[in-house]
Amino acid sequence: MEEIEALWKEVRELSLGESGRVERLEFPPTPLQFLRDYVNHNKPCIISNATLHWPALSSWTDDSYLTEALSSADISLHLTPHGQADALVPLDGSLCFASAHVQRMPFPKALSLITNNESQSKLVAYAQQQNNCFPSEYSALAGDCDPHIPWASEALGCLPDAVNMWIGNHLSTTSFHKDHYENLYAVVTGQKHFLLLPPTDVHRMYIRDYPSAQYSYSHDTGEFTLELEKPDRYVPWCSVDPYPSPEDRDKQLSSFPLYFDGPKPFHCTVNPGEILYLPSMWFHHVRQTPDSRGRTIAVNYWYDMQYDIKYAYFNFLQSIHCLSVKTPTLVETVHEDSGSDAWACI
Ligand SMILES: O=C(O)CCC(=O)C(=O)O
DSSP, rough: HHHHHHHHHHHIIIIISSSOOOEESOOOHHHHIIIIIIIITTTOOEEEOOOOOOOOHHHHHHHHHHHTTTOOEEEOOOOOOOOSSEEEEETTEEEEEEEOOOEEEHHHHHHHHHHOTTTOOOOOEEEEOOSSHHHHHHHGGGGGSSOOOHHHHHTSSSSEEEEEEEEEEEOOEEEEOSSSSSEEEEEEEEEEEEEOOOOOGGGOOOOOEEEEEEEEEEEEEEEEEEOOOOSOEEEEEEEEOSOOOOTHHHHHHHHHHHHHHSSSSEEEEEOTTEEEEEEEEEEEEEEEEOOTTTTTTEEEEEEEOSSSSSHHHHHHHSSSOOOEOHHHOHHHHHHHOOOOEEEEEO
16 A cells, blocks of 8 residues: 555656646647646646637626527536535435436526525536537537637647536535546636546545436425436445535544545636646546626536556556555554554555
8 A cells, every 4th residue: 555655645746746736827838838748747737818718708797698698598407405416425324326307498497596596495406418518508609619729629639529518506516536538627707616636546536336326306396306226227436525514524534534634635726717627537526616696607628538558557556456444453464564544455
C-alpha cells in the first residue's frame, strides 16, 4: 500500500502540483499549448474569457428568452426527492445506486420545476440528459453557443461525440464518478463547484458494486417510490460522499479514511464565461450555486479519449484490489507495523 500512497504523492509533485488548486489560464490556449501542457499530462485547467463571444452569456440570463425560444420543445427532465440523480441512496437498510425518474415535458414547464424554490416541495428537477441533448432537444438555442471548442477540437483531432445541456438549482448534485471522455465544461450562468481526483487515486474512491434502483414519481400524490431493478443489475460506483450530513459524518470518515485522510482533492469553481478542462478518467463531484433567477446553466463537450498507454496503466492500477483492513489480526499478518487502518493489496 505504501507504494500506492507514494504514487498519489509523486503525481502531485511531478505534474499536478500540491496546492490542490486548478491552474487558471487568462485566455484560451493555442491547440499546441493545450495538447502539450494539459491533455498530454492528463491535467485539468480552467480557461477564463473562453466564451465571451457566445450570445448565450447574455441571453440565457433571461427566462423569457429561453421559454420563448423553446416554447414548443420537449426536454428530458430528471426528478429526484433530494437532487441526487445517479447516486447512492439507502433502500431497505442498505445502499443502492438510484437513477432519477426521467420525464419529457415542455421546456417552460421544466424550467418552472427547476426554479421552483418552495421549501415544502419534495421534488428536485435537474435537466441533465447526457445523450448529445444540446443539438437535439435544445436545437432552438444552437446558435447561442459554439457547436464545438475550436482549439480543443484541433488539439484532440476530432469533433465532440456529444454536447450536453445542464440546468440545475442549488440542490442539484452529481456524485463522484469518472467518464471515458475528455470534457470541456462551459458555465453560462451561475457557478459550478467541482471536486477532482486524478485516476491514480482510484483506491480512495472505494468503488463497489451496488444494486441498481429506479425512482418513479407520481404527479398525483407528489411522492417518489424507489424500486430495485428486475432482473438484478449491479453498478460499480464510488462510495465516498465528500459532504456528508452531520449525522453521517463520523461513519463516512471512519469508512473511507483513504479519501478523508489522504491528499486534498482538487477543488475549483467555474464561473460564467469559463471552461473547465476535465481530463478523461478523473473522478469528479459537482455542486452548483444558482444565479439570481435560481438556476445554473452549463454546456459541456465530450470528446473521445485516446485509449493509449495511460489508459492501460490505469486499468492495471485499478485491478490491484486494495482493502482498507480494520481487523487487527489480518493487519498483523499483512503488514506488521501498520496502524489500525492499514491496507492490504491483493
Ligand atoms: O454538472 C454536473 O452536475 C455533472 C457534470 C458531469 O458529470 C460531466 O460533465 O461529466
